[in-house]
Amino acid sequence: MKVAEYIAKKLIDQHVTDVFGIPGGVILDLIYAFDKCPGINAHLSYHEQAAAFEACGYAQVNHSLGVAYATRGPGFTNLITGIADAYADSLPVLFITAHSGLAVGHEQRFEQEQEMDTVQMVKYITKFASTVECIDQVEAKIDEAISKALTGRKGPVLLDFSTSLWNEDVENDCSQSKSNAKHNVVGTLACESIWKIIEKAQRPVFLLGDGIRQANVCYKLSNYINDIGIPVLTSRGAQDTGRACREYYGYIGSHGIRYSNFIFAKADLVISMGNRLAFPVKSESFQKAIQNKTIIRIECDENELKRAIPNSIVFKEELSNFVQGIKEQSIKTSNYESWLNVCRELKRHLCRTDCNDIVDTVSDIFRKISDETIVVADVGNNEFWLSRAYEISGIKNRILYSKSFGALGCGIGKAIGAYYKTKKPILCVVGDQGLQLNIQELQLMTQEKLPITIFVVNNHSSGMIKDRQKSREKFVHTTLDSGFMTPKFNLIAQGYGIDYLQLTDDVTDKNKILEAVKKPIIIERFFDESIGLQPSLPKGKQMQDMTPEIDRDLFKKLSEL
Amino acid sequence: MKVAEYIAKKLIDQHVTDVFGIPGGVILDLIYAFDKCPGINAHLSYHEQAAAFEACGYAQVNHSLGVAYATRGPGFTNLITGIADAYADSLPVLFITAHSGLAVGHEQRFEQEQEMDTVQMVKYITKFASTVECIDQVEAKIDEAISKALTGRKGPVLLDFSTSLWNEDVENDCSQSKSNAKHNVVGTLACESIWKIIEKAQRPVFLLGDGIRQANVCYKLSNYINDIGIPVLTSRGAQDTGRACREYYGYIGSHGIRYSNFIFAKADLVISMGNRLAFPVKSESFQKAIQNKTIIRIECDENELKRAIPNSIVFKEELSNFVQGIKEQSIKTSNYESWLNVCRELKRHLCRTDCNDIVDTVSDIFRKISDETIVVADVGNNEFWLSRAYEISGIKNRILYSKSFGALGCGIGKAIGAYYKTKKPILCVVGDQGLQLNIQELQLMTQEKLPITIFVVNNHSSGMIKDRQKSREKFVHTTLDSGFMTPKFNLIAQGYGIDYLQLTDDVTDKNKILEAVKKPIIIERFFDESIGLQPSLPKGKQMQDMTPEIDRDLFKKLSEL
Incomplete structure (x- = not known):
């Protein structure tokens, strides 16, 4: 039996007929299991906070188990008021959340997208809170959670499942799948050395993030970039920062602009500023995208530097100091015209793709x-x-x-x-x-x-x-x-x-x-309900080859630019 | 300058013009300070979560300090999603909460009404989080919080003030006011000894709490109580439990029923079951109310037993075992008729008081x-x-x-x-x-x-x-x-x-x-806006002498019953 289905059955054993929550990526399998399982109904709330309260009400009226579920991040934090309420009123509620990574350290903000140390946060407002990482923990932890919720002085419990577990069979063992992320050693270099690296590049791009605004160097930096004429890409959250640059070519990402992803893929040097490079580092698409290039990272947060990006040269520096430093370097304007023409050509061909x-x-x-x-x-x-x-x-x-x-x-x-x-x-x-x-x-x-x-x-x-x-x-x-x-x-x-x-x-x-x-x-x-989010980047594909695919002849032609 | 005003001025120094939140008891002085202070506007949100987001938006747009405030308990927990958002997006937001006690331990649920270990809960989603307990910490902690929010990689900070500080002068020192609650040693007795205590009492009452339902002994216990004919009081949250008893006389408390408080005050023995006696133990009203009586506490939660109630005899026992045990004792029905007549007389005189x-x-x-x-x-x-x-x-x-x-x-x-x-x-x-x-x-x-x-x-x-x-x-x-x-x-x-x-x-x-x-x-x-919450129990007054006062002759007469 799959873990998600096992949980549904366990809850039915406890006479739980109705559970509450809002769907989210990491808990979808659980919701589907509830949906399939006769005897249990999942109700859509309009706020996880309300879902938590619904489970509290459910638990309170007969002192039996109530259940609320939420996705990671804000889904989880929205539950917290309800968890505290259940704790104060001794209501036996099982809160179920999930994660895809596991934020074990506390230094990185956040180590995993949307994730945090859930257990630590609710430790003192629950009777029991635990992550569930391995298949061999599933049965024991569910039993322990339900038992602690319902025995002695009742109260809330929280289980935060690894999302990879939902479809595993309860018998399996995943202890071998544990891995420790290995951090590359990062070096620091003096400001002046950056220009030597840029000088050697044929197809450099700046990759800007919202940190540019935070460091208040937007105006200075965009002037500098405009002077040297290197094309600019941004993260999606920083597109208004990019717009200040003359040669701005949009935002990259798995739902990014096609020509932006194409330009990133073709670049031989990426100068990343104010951008935490929050890619899934180990993903095949990302590995492919960065294998042919050098990445210069300028980052002031020591904890972010623990994030190991291959092929990267790291400057631990405040952006404001850095921008000041690099501005004082003499600008030997290389001619990037042919590279810019490639960028323009990509944009011209792809600018109306993906509209709706x-x-x-x-x-x-x-x-x-x-x-x-x-x-x-x-x-x-x-x-x-x-x-x-x-x-x-x-x-x-x-x-x-x-x-x-x-x-x-x-x-x-x-x-x-x-x-x-x-x-x-x-x-x-x-x-x-x-x-x-x-x-x-x-x-x-x-x-x-x-x-x-x-x-x-x-x-x-x-x-x-x-x-x-x-x-x-x-x-x-x-x-x-x-x-x-x-x-x-x-x-x-x-x-x-x-x-x-x-x-x-x-x-x-x-x-x-x-x-x-x-x-x-x-x-x-x-709008028509059928309009979906396009394009996207399926697992393992090259970042410039998004789905739906563009005409293969055009793709070939653009790839050869 | 008062602390609340000092904070308002400090925020104005940081160009904060608008702050967001919902009024609550422990932060009222702060809100009044904002209200009085030209140059800063406090806006009423309709959910603390929204208040936190408003402060986030305020901070994000110009990378300057945003501020949200909330009362303790759910006010604080409602902020958490916004705090995490500010952390993830490096938004410099100062979150201000307050407490009247200080939940330093983690065993009691909750040690102080509505309060919890705020710092522990947000420790890993803030750059700095701290309680402010003493006047000599105020300036340094505010400076540290604001500085940490705004320097380096920006992010949220939280200060949780002792509410007693708002009206202190920034110069004062309160270091001598720290106190360590002293816990009385609690004893345990065998089930049978309880009847001996009850037998000696002239005016015993049962005080029931919601734990009765949680322990699933409501039916058995009410039958037993009906057999022996002792009057029953409850906490407000357990009034439906009391209603199962024939001689039920309402709920006590600072907003309780007058005749209930009167009966409690006159009782010489209180048998408390499923009730955590969440009174402010050190309050004068409570001290007065319990000085003339013995309190029997039956409590299964070891941590609650650390709560020291004077004149109490404590049984650490599951209610279900206890009810079983006491039922097996032979019931020597004392005649409580004259005591019940006093209860009835009190109710008859006071039952229509405080209606609206x-x-x-x-x-x-x-x-x-x-x-x-x-x-x-x-x-x-x-x-x-x-x-x-x-x-x-x-x-x-x-x-x-x-x-x-x-x-x-x-x-x-x-x-x-x-x-x-x-x-x-x-x-x-x-x-x-x-x-x-x-x-x-x-x-x-x-x-x-x-x-x-x-x-x-x-x-x-x-x-x-x-x-x-x-x-x-x-x-x-x-x-x-x-x-x-x-x-x-x-x-x-x-x-x-x-x-x-x-x-x-x-x-x-x-x-x-x-x-x-x-x-x-x-x-x-x-309804008319002017209808207030009555009656209430002003600090230090006898619990039966609530405000507004009843006719003094009647009060005297009822006191002498």
Whole structure:
């Protein structure tokens, strides 16, 4: 029996009939197991905090086991208030979370995407909290958790499973799969040596991250880069930083811009600044992408340096010192014209690939907003479409992402905060799920008459997770048919006293966006549920060869540039 | 300069113009300081999670300091998702929380009401986290926190202040005020010895807590108590347990029932079962109340036994074993008739004291619901009015409270969970603030057509905190005029496709409550904002002499009974 199914059966043995949570990547298999298992019903909550409370209520009414599950990161942290509640009131609740890596150390921020030391955080508000890493731990830890929850003075317990376990058979042993990441030794070099490396490169690129802004070197650095004429790529979260550079060619990544990934793949030197290179270092795609090049890393955080990137030369340095230092080097402007022409050619061929109705609509909106408008992205597919629209539209507006933690529903809150700091109009782009998580904040928007436009990309689905469910036999909790619903936002808007506009193809309506920015408004557009997140980078593929594939002759031609 | 004001000034020095949070008891002074200080605006959020995100957005847009504040307990835990977000994205945010005790140990659940080891919980998702206990730490810790947030790789910091510091002068030193709680040695006795103690008592009472239900001894114990005819009191959270006993006389506490407190005060023996006696042990009122009596404690949790209660004899025993053991003792029914007559007399004189429009309305509703309906209380003043209505109405329905953690907004979630466990109709009583915190959960109610009636006690205010502000020069963030608002719940209901009924004095409307329980509905009634929480027990007063005072002649007469 698979671990996920085993858990479902164990819970049924404890008379658990209903469990609560929100689907997320690392717990999908568990949710599917619940879905398949007669006798147990998983309910879709609209906030993990509420899921935790639902499990608390479930546990409290008859002093029997309640269960809430959550994905890693914000899913887990959203549970914490409920965990503490269960602890204080001695409610026997089993909280189930999962992880794909395991953040054992505490120095790196975060060692694994979205992950943290869950056990440490809830140690003193649970009766028992443990990670489950190996198949031979599964039965004993589940038994121990359930037993501790229910015996003596009752209380909450938490099990944080390695996601790789869900589909293992309960009999197996995975003790041999434990591995210790090996850290390369990193060297430090004086500032001047960097130019010698750059001079030798034929196809150098700068790879900028949001650290550029944090170090306040955006203006100086972009001037410098413009002077030497090297093309620039960024992480997705730093695309507005890249826009300050003349030769900016978009953001790379597994959902990146095709021509950006192509340029990165072709580069022989990557100068990474303010970017923590948060790639899965051991992935085949990443290994392929970096094997042919040298990477210069400038990084001020000693703990990040423990992250071993092959072929890299590391400068442990504050960016501001570094930018000052390198600016003082004499600039021997090499001629990068032929390399830039390759970049331009790639962009010309691929710039309209991967567009869809949503990307085009958001691009249209971007072209209408004022330069000072700050764009705030929520989390989910909508944020990736927004990134693409930003790249296509060519706007230079400041844009805020929830970059690495990915807390769904943070958009409205961030929009409000950004407004108070800047007193500038805000355009907050949010999906129909993300909007619900903190919909109560509309109250603050309306009573303080904040000039925030919420553009709701309503595709009637929890799109990102739905995309991950496409290879399954059916959707669960991510579409209208599978249990994901949204309220009528026009009426909700009315309830909060906020203007509402349903966007159509009518140009007059689109122009209203210009007028709208002076007061709170919800603008909603309904999109086809079938629009997926494209392109993506399947495991092991070359980073420039994303899915769906482009015409093979064109791919060959571009590869040979 | 007072500490609270000092913090406001420090933040202004860092160009912080707007801060975010929700008022709570231990941080009130800080909020008032913000309110008074020109140059800084405190904004009322509708969820601490959103407050944290607002501070994150504020910090992110210009890489400058953002600030969110929260009260202890759920206020703090609601921040955690935002703290992790700030950590992952290197956002310089100062999170400010406060405590009145200090949970240094980890064994007691919780050592101090609503409090926990905040520093331990966020240690690995902050750059710096510290409690501030003494006045001589204030300046250095604030400086260190702000400096760590803003230098090097930026990130969140948390300061958890002792609430007693807010109004101290920054120059003072409080190092002498540190105290170590001294634990009395507790003894254990065999089961049979308890009857000998009871036999000697003239005015014994049972004091039951929710542990009775948890230990599943409710039925056996109430039969036993009914046989021996000793009067019963409970904690507020266990009033439905008390209702199973024939001679039940309500719940005690600082907002308890007057006659219950009177009876407790007059008792010479308290047999406490399933009750953790969560009184502030060192308070004068409590010391007065227990000086004239013996307390028998039956407690299975070794860590709770570290809580030293004067005049107590402690049995470390599972309740189920204990109830079995004591039942086997021969019952020599003493005649408690004269003591019971005193209890009855107290109740007769005081049963209509402290009623108000809200209590009466909720009592009316209680009398209309079916016996199987489960009552779920949210948090806030509404929960205390509900408790009183429960006592007055005489119903025996199961009732669920968020007993010790007090997480505002947990009502809807708990109601949903309780429904799934029992498949019984639910009446959830919630205030107009609590409803907002997880209003998104209406979606789950409506799409699954759950038979949950949400009764909204709408007094246009954040009542409990408003009551605590009454002695101040003005309200802040707790009334319509001071920034606390609610949406139009009728329209919100419509947005979620839920029926809505505004309750008036019309009897037909009231009868609709009976029909309503088969499907989700929001029933709202508007109440006068001025209705406060009464009675209360001012510091140091005798527990039976609550405020507002009853007629002095009557008080004297009842005291002499």
